[in-house]
Amino acid sequence: MKTVYRVVFVSKKSQNIILKAEQLSIGYKTKKAETVVASNINFELQQGQLIGLVGANGIGKSTLLRTLIKVQPALSGTILLDDKDLKSTSTTDLAKQLSIVLTEQLTSKNLSVYELVALGRHPYTNWIGNLTDKDISIINSSLKQVNIFDLKDKRCYELSDGQLQKVMIARALAQDTDVIVLDEPTTHLDMYHKAYILKLLQKLTKETGKTILFSSHEIDLAIQLCDTMIVMRKDDVVCGQPCQLISKGVFESLFPEDLILFDDKSGSFRIKK
Amino acid sequence: MKINYKYQFIALSVILLLCFFVNISLGSISIPMDSIFGSLFGTIENSTWEVIVTDFRLPKAITAILVGSGLGISGLLMQTLFRNPLAGPFVLGISSGASLGVALVILGSGLFGSLFATALISKWSIVIAASLGSFLVLLAVLAVSNKVRDTMAILIIGLMFGSITAAVVSVLSYFSSAEQLQQYIFWGFGSLSNLSWDELLIFFGIYLIGLILSIASIKGLNSLLLGDNYAKSLGLNLKQSRLIIILATSLIAGTITAFAGPIAFIGLAIPHLTRQIFKTSNHKVLLPAVFLYGAIVILICDSIAQIPGSDYTLPINAITALVGAPVVIWLLVRQRKMMF
Numbered sequence: 001m002k003t004v005y006r007v008v009f010v011s012k013k014s015q016n017i018i019l020k021a022e023q024l025s026i027g028y029k030t031k032k033a034e035t036v037v038a039s040n041i042n043f044e045l046q047q048g049q050l051i052g053l054v055g056a057n058g059i060g061k062s063t064l065l066r067t068l069i070k071v072q073p074a075l076s077g078t079i080l081l082d083d084k085d086l087k088s089t090s091t092t093d094l095a096k097q098l099s100i101v102l103t104e105q106l107t108s109k110n111l112s113v114y115e116l117v118a119l120g121r122h123p124y125t126n127w128i129g130n131l132t133d134k135d136i137s138i139i140n141s142s143l144k145q146v147n148i149f150d151l152k153d154k155r156c157y158e159l160s161d162g163q164l165q166k167v168m169i170a171r172a173l174a175q176d177t178d179v180i181v182l183d184e185p186t187t188h189l190d191m192y193h194k195a196y197i198l199k200l201l202q203k204l205t206k207e208t209g210k211t212i213l214f215s216s217h218e219i220d221l222a223i224q225l226c227d228t229m230i231v232m233r234k235d236d237v238v239c240g241q242p243c244q245l246i247s248k249g250v251f252e253s254l255f256p257e258d259l260i261l262f263d264d265k266s267g268s269f270r271i272k273k
Numbered sequence: 274m275k276i277n278y279k280y281q282f283i284a285l286s287v288i289l290l291l292c293f294f295v296n297i298s299l300g301s302i303s304i305p306m307d308s309i310f311g312s313l314f315g316t317i318e319n320s321t322w323e324v325i326v327t328d329f330r331l332p333k334a335i336t337a338i339l340v341g342s343g344l345g346i347s348g349l350l351m352q353t354l355f356r357n358p359l360a361g362p363f364v365l366g367i368s369s370g371a372s373l374g375v376a377l378v379i380l381g382s383g384l385f386g387s388l389f390a391t392a393l394i395s396k397w398s399i400v401i402a403a404s405l406g407s408f409l410v411l412l413a414v415l416a417v418s419n420k421v422r423d424t425m426a427i428l429i430i431g432l433m434f435g436s437i438t439a440a441v442v443s444v445l446s447y448f449s450s451a452e453q454l455q456q457y458i459f460w461g462f463g464s465l466s467n468l469s470w471d472e473l474l475i476f477f478g479i480y481l482i483g484l485i486l487s488i489a490s491i492k493g494l495n496s497l498l499l500g501d502n503y504a505k506s507l508g509l510n511l512k513q514s515r516l517i518i519i520l521a522t523s524l525i526a527g528t529i530t531a532f533a534g535p536i537a538f539i540g541l542a543i544p545h546l547t548r549q550i551f552k553t554s555n556h557k558v559l560l561p562a563v564f565l566y567g568a569i570v571i572l573i574c575d576s577i578a579q580i581p582g583s584d585y586t587l588p589i590n591a592i593t594a595l596v597g598a599p600v601v602i603w604l605l606v607r608q609r610k611m612m613f
Contacts, residue, residue, distance in 0.1 A: 095508030108498040110554040122507040129492040
């Protein structure tokens with residue numbers, strides 16, 4: 001009798017890792033040339049965390065996010081979403097796993113808040129988009145989670161930037177996905193609303209167990225609120241808890257040092273005197 | 274909560290029915306109302322009035338409904354697809370393609386020799402030329418749109434095709450006789466009449482295919498309201514839906530142009546007029562509303578074109594713009610806001 005040995009690799013951690021990048025290289029490809037924006041990106045994101053992506057202008061934050069949400073292909077390397085290769089995930093399946101909030105303007109603002117949030121149910125509705133009772137209750141709870149239930153009959157063109165951002169977050173919630181990716185959700189907002197939106201995202205990760213990844217220039221707010229941060233620098237991409245990153249001195253090298261300096265006691269940048 | 278437009282829909286349907294009967298009752302020969310109903314429901318037979326009503330006025334009214342609703346719907350599809358309130362059913366170069374086809378037949382017949390000239394210029398040859406022309410331009414646009422990712426680029430390519438065909442038409446008209454030019458210009462006026470029941474059947478068949486494709490696109494159109502990237506993130510197959518929307522528009526607008534000539538204005542204006550009453554961008558509401566609205570407006574325009582009590586019939590193409598454009602301007606000025 002022969003004994004068959006089977007070697008099974010089990011990684012304990014991979015059970016709650018939702019999004020993983022391995023040797024990822026991002027950029028733009030044309031027929032003639034390949035423009036690499038960033039390469040050698042590796043990170044693992046835990047489920048239920050709030051993750052902030054920071055870096056200087058033009059460093060490739062948006063490119064990385066666009067690659068992660070499959071708007072543009074990766075140059076090389078793999079992205080694993082829930083242990084499945086993003087490349088082989090169909091658009092219809094992806095719509096049930098990952099939702100997005102982008103910086104781009106809405107094509108039409110003539111929709112009511114309710115109608116817009118209801119669009120988030122599209123991956124689940126029938127051919128003409130009829131809402132079932134389940135859809136309606138999910139839409140209502142999404143509206144309540146971001147505190148905009150009383151805005152539901154307003155038209156989108158009547159809303160302020162801050163309100164519209166909340167509506168877009170509610171729409172992403174209604175899509176009922178494990179991961180929500182937001183591209184610079186705090187632009188155009190005042191200081192209070194920047195903090196409000198990021199605090200709201202933190203609350204949502206705690207309440208819903210969803211993983212929320214956002215890019216932002218609000219580094220000090222991100223340090224205070226995020227569970228994990230991805231820092232994009234000129235030469236590398238670092239991922240870790242904010243306090244670890246501070247003690248490693250990652251933020252000092254984020255920007256050119258002629259103007260602003262990182263103060264690791266307060267966790268924020270100061271003008272150089 | 275969900276806003277219900279039930280009353281608006283009932284009101285519009287009643288108005289449509291009313292306009293339909295008013296349209297049939299008007300014409301160069303005045304026929305009393307009871308005889309019209311008699312002819313419609315077959316209680317009066319073998320009279321001249323019955324022939325006029327069933328073979329001329331009824332097909333014309335039905336053509337009007339198909340033309341008005343079809344142009345309105347294809348305008349709506351194009352405005353959403355191209356995210357542009359100025360888009361209409363003809364932005365893809367459909368009407369210019371049809372014009373080119375017709376121009377080649379009417380104006381170019383001199384080039385084929387006088388022998389063929391009379392054989393070529395029949396009703397059907399114009400219909401076939403117009404369909405063929407718009408179909409070829411459509412194929413070119415579709416081929417390009419499969420390569421080009423950007424929706425705006427398709428819009429500009431459509432306009433370029435329009436410029437090319439307009440140039441060819443000018444060259445052709447430079448070399449043609451006054452008689453041929455007149456005939457071409459008359460086609461350009463648009464006409465809802467002269468369609469036999471057989472022609473109407475073919476017209477309706479193609480229109481129906483386009484309509485079904487449009488209804489199937491409602492969900493995709495709604496997610497396109499967020500923008501291309503959002504639509505994709507909602508699981509929409511962007512390329513495929515874009516293809517279906519363009520195909521639906523081309524089928525509807527192409528056949529309309531083939532059978533009724535290039536009727537301007539309706540396709541652009543009806544969606545805007547509709548949005549003034551149905552204050553939403555939800556296509557599940559807008560599509561049926563645009564259908565009713567388009568049919569009503571063109572029936573009214575056609576009734577005016579008859580000039581009640583006279584023998585003249587004005588070109589429908591002029592009336593639609595003459596009556597419709599001031600209404601749109603007035604509505605937009607009053608609302609001070611373009612809703613899209």
